[in-house]
Amino acid sequence: MAARPAPPDHRGAGGPLPRSLSLWARVMSTLRLEDLKQYSDTLRIRHGEALHVRFVEPRDSDELQHYFRSLSARSRYNRFFGAISELPQGLLRDFLQIGERERFSVVATMMVDGFDTIVAEARYALHAETATLEFGLSVADRWQGHGIASALLKNLECRAAALGAEHMRGDTLRSNEGMISLARKSGFAFVNHPDDWKLVRFDKEISVAPKDIPCASWRLVALSRQADSPSASA
Numbered sequence: 237m238a239a240r241p242a243p244p245d246h247r248g249a250g251g252p253l254p255r256s257l258s259l260w261a262r263v264m265s266t267l268r269l270e271d272l273k274q275y276s277d278t279l280r281i282r283h284g285e286a287l288h289v290r291f292v293e294p295r296d297s298d299e300l301q302h303y304f305r306s307l308s309a310r311s312r313y314n315r316f317f318g319a320i321s322e323l324p325q326g327l328l329r330d331f332l333q334i335g336e337r338e339r340f341s342v343v344a345t346m347m348v349d350g351f352d353t354i355v356a357e358a359r360y361a362l363h364a365e366t367a368t369l370e371f372g373l374s375v376a377d378r379w380q381g382h383g384i385a386s387a388l389l390k391n392l393e394c395r396a397a398a399l400g401a402e403h404m405r406g407d408t409l410r411s412n413e414g415m416i417s418l419a420r421k422s423g424f425a426f427v428n429h430p431d432d433w434k435l436v437r438f439d440k441e442i443s444v445a446p447k448d449i450p451c452a453s454w455r456l457v458a459l460s461r462q463a464d465s466p467s468a469s470a
């Protein structure tokens with residue numbers, strides 16, 4: 237994927253940057269989107285299996301679409317709050333654009349029958365104006381109940397902390413017991429959704445010092461962001 241143009245240099249423009257602009261500008265000047273592989277992590281799930289988490293790449297297009305088509309109708313409904321059989325082309329294109337409109341997509345892969353296979357995905361947006369990382373995720377039906385979402389969520393927390401987010405948040409259908417239970421177990425608090433009574437919103441404060449971020453690649457990102465801007469918070 238082509239690198240995003242470097243953010244404009246606002247130094248000397250007279251006064252401090254608005255908080256939202258400075259957070260996003262710092263993130264984009266720290267991440268090296270022309271080399272996505274360096275932001276890959278290997279996690280261990282419940283029974284010790286290796287789960288690889290990485291940014292989506294253009295070569296994933298077909299497999300990602302296959303992944304969504306293979307989800308049960310219920311899982312797709314819970315993920316997208318509506319009945320779809322696959323990702324509409326526009327949304328598929330958006331999924332493959334890392335860093336566009338402050339959004340990022342990751343896939344989690346495992347060796348299944350000798351093939352490196354997508355078993356989960358997550359998409360998140362960094363809302364710079366509120367320093368909040370908003371996310372949605374899913375796990376292939378065959379692999380639900382193995383601790384994959386819990387592991388992926390911890391990895392998203394590393395990403396949130398590294399990018400300077402102060403909160404993580406998600407929305408889910410009130411009927412989605414699995415997601416509600418996962419969020420509760422992962423330390424999120426619940427509030428009513430401001431616009432839609434069918435949804436519930438969960439939120440968690442993120443306050444981890446860069447040196448304490450428990451994912452090596454994201455700890456490095458946080459430390460380099462801190463070195464570039466010593467006044468930046470975690």
Ligand SMILES: CC(C)(COP(=O)(O)OP(=O)(O)OC[C@H]1O[C@@H](n2cnc3c(N)ncnc32)[C@H](O)[C@@H]1OP(=O)(O)O)[C@@H](O)C(=O)NCCC(=O)NCCS
Nearest residue numbers: 311314373374375380381382383384385386414415417418
């Ligand atoms: C919700 C979802 C992400 C959970 O993924 P998962 O990998 O199965 O979750 P984990 O195995 O890490 O489970 C962690 C905890 O979540 C809770 N949980 C997960 N699935 C559950 C279910 N079906 N019913 C009740 N609790 C559930 C449990 O507390 C579980 O802990 P335990 O195994 O010790 O009991 C998965 O079911 C999914 O992809 N659903 C479809 C898409 C979706 O709903 N996305 C959320 C929209 S944001």
